């Protein structure tokens with residue numbers, strides 16, 4: 082699974098998530114899934130174990146952000162769940178990122194969130210009282226995360242190539258903020274289609290509502306996969 086497309090399972094409980102996933106049973110390969118705060122806070126580690134037992138690759142998106150000691154121990158706890166990816170906030174800084182890396186074990190990859198895709202450049206500058214552009218800020222955070230030893234970043238697709246420029250080819254660049262053409266942006270500010278994300282240097286996608294809220298979720302997933310193409 083070098084270039085995954087993760088479906089964001091942003092559902093209120095385990096039953097809704099399982100009912101959604103049941104639609105995908107007939108596909109030749111199960112989708113990779115992302116469990117975020119909504120589902121994890123409702124259904125907990127037990128549901129993550131259930132997904133792993135069913136053979137799903139799991140990206141646990143908890144965006145850890147705390148003092149280095151606390152994040153380090155949280156990462157050690159979560160590593161017990163045998164998930165493939167875990168998010169932390171790059172803004173937690175070098176020491177926090179290093180603690181996360183030190184405690185992740187061998188099979189779990191740490192992804193550092195740079196700037197949330199819900200921020201426009203103006204939102205980011207106002208909120209963070211910075212004069213940096215979005216590109217400069219994302220590159221700064223990505224460089225710091227790379228130097229701290231994390232496995233990759235989360236950013237908008239438009240920043241993937243900029244991240245590659247200041248890190249390495251094999252540094253993962255996973256991008257949410259994905260919409261199929263014609264779908265509403267909702268609360269996202271920096272969005273693009275799977276095809277453009279691919280051309281922009283993303284190495285993996287996170288897709289939520291363009292699939293989960295589609296009238297035909299399996300067809301929408303297949304459209305995302307087709308646009309993402311032969312990287313899968």
Ligand SMILES: O=C(O)c1cc(=O)[nH]c(=O)n1[C@@H]1O[C@H](COP(=O)(O)O)[C@@H](O)[C@H]1O
Nearest residue numbers: 089117142196197198235257287288289290
């Ligand atoms: O870490 C993430 O996955 C993430 C980072 C980010 O900057 N933006 C972002 O949207 N996400 C997650 O990606 C998913 C996007 O969902 P949709 O907007 O419905 O496709 C959600 O589960 C978000 O929590």
